[in-house]
Amino acid sequence: MRYTVITVKDLMLEEFEKDIEKVCQNKILLMQSGSRKEVFLLSKELYKTYEKLGKNVYMTGFYMGEIRKKFKVSIEFGEKLAQVNTTRRIWINRKGEQRFLYGRNINKEYVTRKDEIKEDQKVLILNQNNDYLGLGILRRSGDVKNVLDKGWYLRRKE
Amino acid sequence: MVNFNPFTKKRYEQLLGRVGAKKLIEATEEPLTKSLRVNTIKTTPQKLRERLENKGFTLKPIPWCKDGFWVEKSRYSIGATTEYLIGHYFIQSATSMIPAIELDPQPGELVLDMAAAPGGKLTHLAALMKNRGVVVGMDIDSTRMRKLRSNVQRLGLENEIMFRMDASYAEETELVYDKILLDAPCSGEGLIMKKHSQAKRINERRIIQSSGIQRKLVKTAYKVLKKGGELVYSTCTYAPEENELIIQYAMSLGFKVMPLKTVEGQPAFKNVFGLELPEQITKCKRFWPHMNGTEGFFIGRLKK
Numbered sequence: 001m002r003y004t005v006i007t008v009k010d011l012m013l014e015e016f017e018k019d020i021e022k023v024c025q026n027k028i029l030l031m032q033s034g035s036r037k038e039v040f041l042l043s044k045e046l047y048k049t050y051e052k053l054g055k056n057v058y059m060t061g062f063y064m065g066e067i068r069k070k071f072k073v074s075i076e077f078g079e080k081l082a083q084v085n086t087t088r089r090i091w092i093n094r095k096g097e098q099r100f101l102y103g104r105n106i107n108k109e110y111v112t113r114k115d116e117i118k119e120d121q122k123v124l125i126l127n128q129n130n131d132y133l134g135l136g137i138l139r140r141s142g143d144v145k146n147v148l149d150k151g152w153y154l155r156r157k158e
Numbered sequence: 159m160v161n162f163n164p165f166t167k168k169r170y171e172q173l174l175g176r177v178g179a180k181k182l183i184e185a186t187e188e189p190l191t192k193s194l195r196v197n198t199i200k201t202t203p204q205k206l207r208e209r210l211e212n213k214g215f216t217l218k219p220i221p222w223c224k225d226g227f228w229v230e231k232s233r234y235s236i237g238a239t240t241e242y243l244i245g246h247y248f249i250q251s252a253t254s255m256i257p258a259i260e261l262d263p264q265p266g267e268l269v270l271d272m273a274a275a276p277g278g279k280l281t282h283l284a285a286l287m288k289n290r291g292v293v294v295g296m297d298i299d300s301t302r303m304r305k306l307r308s309n310v311q312r313l314g315l316e317n318e319i320m321f322r323m324d325a326s327y328a329e330e331t332e333l334v335y336d337k338i339l340l341d342a343p344c345s346g347e348g349l350i351m352k353k354h355s356q357a358k359r360i361n362e363r364r365i366i367q368s369s370g371i372q373r374k375l376v377k378t379a380y381k382v383l384k385k386g387g388e389l390v391y392s393t394c395t396y397a398p399e400e401n402e403l404i405i406q407y408a409m410s411l412g413f414k415v416m417p418l419k420t421v422e423g424q425p426a427f428k429n430v431f432g433l434e435l436p437e438q439i440t441k442c443k444r445f446w447p448h449m450n451g452t453e454g455f456f457i458g459r460l461k462k
């Protein structure tokens with residue numbers, strides 16, 4: 001696989017822009033040049049070694065997400081955003097956590113706390129331990145639609 | 159009942175004597191206690207232990223790995239907790255925690271894992287390196303490579319470069335490594351406890367085939383390791399052709415055998431099938447189900 005170096009601007013972000021810029025500071029972004037445009041985040045140290053290896057790399061650094069029509073944040077990159085974001089978080093209780101990790105949407109009764117968030121925006125989902133669990137979309141009703149969640153690691157079949 | 163074929167039984171008797179072989183075969187029937195390694199990239203042993211014990215699991219520290227625990231009691235599957243999903247630990251056998259600790263990689267070093275998938279040891283290496291420096295991982299198998307990727311992401315690694323390649327590919331790049339792990343593809347006899355069906359599949363052809371690949375990879379390791387650098391060689395099989403005889407081959411290339419730093423185990427064989435081997439080889443260690451209560455395992459630490 002081949003990769004090209006890109007910048008945060010190339011991601012044409014519509015959401016979490018500030019957070020993503022912050023996380024990417026002093027790092028190198030690599031985009032796969034093929035039918036799938038996956039993006040990886042590398043430290044400068046790692047990039048130096050990567051440059052010496054170049055060809056045939058299967059994967060390197062931290063998987064940020066994929067550029068489709070828009071940039072799609074990966075499950076794990078959401079965790080990086082949760083480390084810097086202070087405005088788009090929703091906390092859910094134990095029961096909500098279980099449901100969410102099964103891939104389900106969250107009823108508003110499971111929400112224990114939230115930042116001031118506009119409807120139909122992507123939000124970071126956290127449990128009572130402040131662990132990041134995935135991404136959702138806050139609906140007008142107060143329910144949260146599941147976008148991605150870490151239960152994926154169990155559901156994926158091999 | 160585990161079904162060993164006559165070929166395997168006879169070999170065990172040659173290696174361990176009649177009584178030893180019988181004990182080994184009996185011990186193979188015993189279920190193995192599950193164990194996990196805390197992912198120190200995301201949490202600490204204390205924190206994880208507290209969280210899992212609050213959920214009804216009982217953890218017992220593994221003496222040779224400060225980040226490892228046996229799971230003595232569990233209310234549900236240890237592979238289905240929130241802590242698992244958010245990458246706070248890796249389910250790993252207690253012997254599989256030894257190679258990375260013995261290699262002892264440091265933050266900032268350049269490390270190669272020549273047979274990396276599904277990443278139990280590669281993710282351990284990265285954690286010991288505090289997610290800094292670079293760990294290069296190679297594996298030839300695409301399905302296992304996908305699992306490796308999923309594990310690398312779940313555990314939050316940031317310092318890896320991975321190749322889906324035969325590890326002899328390392329010779330085609332210009333990098334020279336500080337340390338190398340070769341957790342070699344092997345005939346897998348030591349895993350019979352986990353997977354009983356494995357017992358039927360052990361045969362001479364498999365052993366010879368594995369030892370051919372192991373030699374090839376050890377040779378690559380010698381070429382791409384810096385002078386004074388270290389190689390840890392490990393397998394999960396009993397066959398001396400894949401263990402002691404590979405170390406003997408490594409010595410012929412110029413490797414020196416070093417004592418292990420963290421575990422005892424049983425000394426490797428000095429005499430296999432009537433062949434006398436150099437004393438140095440007994441610095442390598444074996445783990446046996448009937449003597450150590452673990453999976454079958456072999457490890458050697460070598461220096462260039």
Ligand SMILES: C[S@@+](CC[C@H](N)C(=O)[O-])C[C@H]1O[C@@H](n2cnc3c(N)ncnc32)[C@H](O)[C@@H]1O
Nearest residue numbers: 273275276277278279297298299324325341343
């Ligand atoms: C014992 S397993 C490695 C387990 C891994 N180190 C871990 O801790 O999760 C051996 C691996 O070697 C791989 N393999 C076999 N032949 C290889 C080769 N020539 N080059 C690289 N990898 C190879 C297999 O696909 C297999 O994944």
